[in-house]
Amino acid sequence: MTTPEFMAPLAPTTRSWSRAFEDLTTGWQQRGLWGHLGWQDIKQGYRRSVIGPLWITISLAVQAVGMGILYAALLGQPIRFFLPYLAVGLIIWQFVAGCINEGAEVFIHNEGLIKHLPAPLSVHVFRLVWRQVLFFGHNALVWVALILIFQTQLHWSSLLAIPALLVIVLNGAWVAILIGVIATRYRDIPPVTGSIVTLMFFMTPIVWNYEALRTSTIPQVAERARLAELNPFMHYVEILRRPMIGESFELRDWVVCLAITVVGWTLAMLVLRNYRARVSYWV
Amino acid sequence: MVSIDVRGACVDFPIFDAKTRSLKKALLGTVGRAGGKIGIDSGVPIIEALRDITLSLHHGDRVGLIGHNGAGKSTLLRLLSGIYEPTRGSSRIVGKVAPVFDLGVGMDPEISGYENIIIRGLFLGMTRKQMEARTSEIAEFTELGDYLSMPLRTYSTGMRVRLALGVVTSIDPEILLLDEGIGAVDSAFLEKARDRLTSLVERSGLLVFASHSDEFLIELCTSGIWLDHGQIREQGDLRSVLSSYKGKDPFENLSQEALDRISAASIGEAS
Numbered sequence: 001m002t003t004p005e006f007m008a009p010l011a012p013t014t015r016s017w018s019r020a021f022e023d024l025t026t027g028w029q030q031r032g033l034w035g036h037l038g039w040q041d042i043k044q045g046y047r048r049s050v051i052g053p054l055w056i057t058i059s060l061a062v063q064a065v066g067m068g069i070l071y072a073a074l075l076g077q078p079i080r081f082f083l084p085y086l087a088v089g090l091i092i093w094q095f096v097a098g099c100i101n102e103g104a105e106v107f108i109h110n111e112g113l114i115k116h117l118p119a120p121l122s123v124h125v126f127r128l129v130w131r132q133v134l135f136f137g138h139n140a141l142v143w144v145a146l147i148l149i150f151q152t153q154l155h156w157s158s159l160l161a162i163p164a165l166l167v168i169v170l171n172g173a174w175v176a177i178l179i180g181v182i183a184t185r186y187r188d189i190p191p192v193t194g195s196i197v198t199l200m201f202f203m204t205p206i207v208w209n210y211e212a213l214r215t216s217t218i219p220q221v222a223e224r225a226r227l228a229e230l231n232p233f234m235h236y237v238e239i240l241r242r243p244m245i246g247e248s249f250e251l252r253d254w255v256v257c258l259a260i261t262v263v264g265w266t267l268a269m270l271v272l273r274n275y276r277a278r279v280s281y282w283v
Numbered sequence: 284m285v286s287i288d289v290r291g292a293c294v295d296f297p298i299f300d301a302k303t304r305s306l307k308k309a310l311l312g313t314v315g316r317a318g319g320k321i322g323i324d325s326g327v328p329i330i331e332a333l334r335d336i337t338l339s340l341h342h343g344d345r346v347g348l349i350g351h352n353g354a355g356k357s358t359l360l361r362l363l364s365g366i367y368e369p370t371r372g373s374s375r376i377v378g379k380v381a382p383v384f385d386l387g388v389g390m391d392p393e394i395s396g397y398e399n400i401i402i403r404g405l406f407l408g409m410t411r412k413q414m415e416a417r418t419s420e421i422a423e424f425t426e427l428g429d430y431l432s433m434p435l436r437t438y439s440t441g442m443r444v445r446l447a448l449g450v451v452t453s454i455d456p457e458i459l460l461l462d463e464g465i466g467a468v469d470s471a472f473l474e475k476a477r478d479r480l481t482s483l484v485e486r487s488g489l490l491v492f493a494s495h496s497d498e499f500l501i502e503l504c505t506s507g508i509w510l511d512h513g514q515i516r517e518q519g520d521l522r523s524v525l526s527s528y529k530g531k532d533p534f535e536n537l538s539q540e541a542l543d544r545i546s547a548a549s550i551g552e553a554s
Contacts, residue, residue, distance in 0.1 A: 013373070014368045014369070032405060032410060032411055033405040033406065036401070036402065036405060036411070037402070040391070040394065040398075040402070044391075044393060044394075047393050047394075112388050112389075113388065113389060113406075114366070115361070115366065116366070116382065116384050116385050116388040116389070117366070117382060117388065117389065117406050117407075118364045118365040118366045118380055118382065119406075277368035280361075280366050280367055280368075281296060281297065281367065281370075282297075282299075
């Protein structure tokens with residue numbers, strides 16, 4: 001053991017861009033860990049049940065079919081269009097809501113791990129997003145079934161679902177970082193995000209059809225429906241739902257989503273740069 | 284080459300109570316007072332857990348941390364592991380850190396012993412393959428047999444400690460940080476664990492060990508750091524640091540058996 005003779009800075013300071021990026025890259029390298037934990041989380045919820053994670057699929061199917069039959073009648077929509085429309089909307093919403101609601105508690109819930117094991121913060125974020133991707137995969141079986149039952153016509157443009165899902169996943173990660181760090185410091189945030197997400201479920205065209213109301217013969221309804229365009233959640237649902245139910249590509253949705261992705265990641269990186277090292281003190 | 288360098292590092296914990304932790308308070312606080320920029324952390328009481336820590340550890344160092352309860356030993360271990368980055372000062376850690384602070388953390392009661400071995404290993408920086416290769420050896424050491432395919436919640440406390448110790452002592456750490464409290468097992472098992480612990484320490488590039496047990500410290504460490512109220516009171520040769528901490532030479536109190544073991548170990552090292 002020796003005593004250092006001079007007091008020059010040793011490493012890039014705690015608050016630096018390089019440390020923030022390093023958090024993401026080293027977190028990504030630990031795929032084995034968060035990949036395994038994400039699976040574990042899924043299996044955990046259904047341990048000792050006979051059909052296990054298949055319950056995820058079944059409960060979504062029940063919800064989509066039940067709501068679909070009711071709302072198709074209420075809104076005067078043909079069921080062969082409305083059921084896949086609703087089911088896909090619900091699947092996407094589950095992903096979005098999961099990233100936001102669980103994102104707010106991503107560090108708070110992992111307090112034990114954060115305080116006992118040195119790991120990049122992004123490990124917890126990637127685990128969360130991966131878990132949501134796995135949920136999405138289970139739920140997507142319902143979509144496959146509905147497409148087959150109703151003979152929905154898919155086109156080449158349906159392949160856009162893949163980049164669209166990628167965009168949504170990318171957004172899930174920044175949302176979890178941003179809200180997660182802020183909520184760790186200010187514990188009022190999780191209930192706030194919870195109620196906003198619940199509200200947005202009804203404000204976003206998932207159980208109602210934006211285009212049908214937009215072209216409504218009643219001018220007040222058409223005008224009110226236009227407001228949905230201001231809702232960023234609508235564009236996220238649309239970029240993925242349109243290709244999945246064989247509808248045409250809408251440039252506007254992509255522009256909005258990609259712009260938000262850039263702004264969101266910038267904010268998340270800023271938060272990660274300034275407060276990354278504080279999270280273990282705050283949890 | 285593994286090393287830990289810490290210079291002038293402080294660890295200050297903000298203590299938020301339910302009120303200061305809310306957004307409302309922070310917003311009102313910054314708006315309400317006239318003039319001057321008030322940091323969001325202002326007005327929050329702070330605990331200075333560590334003050335002005337400067338140390339430099341290199342490959343081959345075997346450091347014992349001593350000090351009273353609350354002196355900052357566990358916090359220093361967390362600083363050295365990189366969990367806490369210093370609020371002032373700086374630290375640099377080169378090497379793969381394996382912190383063994385709490386045997387229970389990262390253990391899931393609902394999954395089997397085998398799965399827990401894998402997960403705990405992943406947390407300690409091992410790969411899945413490496414852990415799979417070690418499971419049979421861990422099974423043999425822990426003497427848990429068929430229990431390993433049972434969920435962890437069916438284990439007794441002692442069995443859990445065995446499993447955790449088995450995993451922890453099977454890894455190849457570059458920097459090993461050990462916190463005390465690895466004693467909750469029956470003495471026969473501890474004898475077995477002692478050998479594994481010693482060989483783990485020998486495999487590791489750098490050891491920092493916080494303990495109240497002179498015997499363990501003398502056996503595993505060569506140098507010592509005495510922490511007092513969050514500051515380094517003394518650092519240097521373990522025997523002299525322990526002597527000034529205890530006020531007497533610790534070697535006087537050791538049993539003949541322990542002395543034999545230590546001298547045997549140092550002969551082994553020299554050859």
